[in-house]
Amino acid sequence: MNFFRMIKMDFKRMFLSGKFYFAIADAMLVTVLNISQEAMQSRWNASVYYLVVSSHGVGAFFEVFSVLAVLPFALSYWEDSRNGYLRCIETRIGRTAYCWSHLVVAFFGSVISIFLGMAVVYGVLALKIPWIKKEELETLTGSLSYGNGLVLPFYLAARFGVEAVKYAFMAVFALMISGKIKNLFVLVSTPALFYYASQLVAEALQLPGQMRWYQLHGGSIRNFKDFFVIAGYFLILTGMEGVIFVRVVKRRAQNG
Template sequence: MSFCRMLMSDFRRMFQSWNFWLSVLAVALVSLIGSFPLIRVQSSGVSLFRLVTYRLSNSFFLIMTAVVALPFGLSYREDYRNNYRFCIMGRTNLSVYCWSHVVVTASGAFFSVLMGYALGYGLMGTCMPMILESELEALRLSSREVYSSLLLGPAPVTYFICVFSTEAAGYAFLSVFALLMSVSISNSFIILTMPAVLFYGSYVVCSALNLPGIVRWYHILESGGWLSRNIDDIHILMPCIFLYFGSLICLEGLLFMQMAERRQMNG
């Protein structure tokens, strides 16, 4: 089986799985629940822009890291348990199997976050403005941030698209990390907590060693981090963010293939 056919088969499995659609609904639900405290406090003066800014500081990140790993992050463990991996190995090779799973896992996380945010914030957008006039005026006077400046342009919705896409790319990286860990960990709960462990572990290490901003991927996931501070053109920034997380995902893919090969040799 060629890589393209394997990829199509894995995408079909993902879209036919309830886990993918439950993940989309869970992201939307997390968005709605996470916004309620601010909506309750500022019931008459809240905008989508304020809610999107607020979500970066709430405690729902832990839930999100587990939710985005659902579509395909547990696929290797399920394939191994159901003997699907051994059946498919007669029709393709391990390299094709591994890279197909990496691509589909990353894509599944990316699209589930985008679709979930679109659903959640789209519903909230039916009963509140995109941005308040006072917030718009404040941005005109003081905004130097590449994302926020999009709200001053002819298509303010691009702000939400770019912010959500940045975060979705980061969650795709975390989802592939869950896939990587599933090679050596059999407990589903532990696998789904691994992205959160990586997040907080990276934060502690980077802070302790005072590592440069380009290494602090968790800030890039949240708001562009070091990249957004050094690139002021959104048309350059977004490809750089995708390239950044794409490179990290490729490194995870190499590790995933090596670990899968080692497990295959060890039986």
């Protein structure tokens, strides 16, 4: 019962916070920068589908920059510890309920902000350019069909969703680290450091593809089943982060 009370309070705080809307605006900015080169080269004669598909392979800058959109959620525990809110709420709700509630809100807050940021940009573009061209439709129907026919909005939503859960996973990683590290500069740097460190470790140890989470993105979807597999993959990893986060916070409280 305490968990549901806490999560209701946390979601209310999130939607009333300007940081949530900043995160959406940042996701929109990153999306525009991501597709601007392709859009200008095509003289805005491209389709929404083409711009979505070509939005990858533009460099790690956008991977790092996009993380800025989820930092407001990742730093929530650090802020509560600093302003004394944590001590007040823990006595009424409980430490475990507080931790899991913060994790859920950090994850879904990140998902919502990234998804909406991308959806708004492409939705506005759809007012000016076609969703998909006939020649592109022929290449798409070969591998992506839904029911008896193609449903393009579902496909685009699935691509946006994969991007969103990936960055949400990184946000929860920063939240987990915030239970141990108090330095704000280090905390802000952790998502980018984690991203690059994962690549270095995977290459050094020759880890299999299943352990290279950073390679997954919207373009990894070949059919609609892939969305659920990838989303489930990140949900499992996020759950593992949550277990660690709860233990770190409890140990920190015991040590004073």
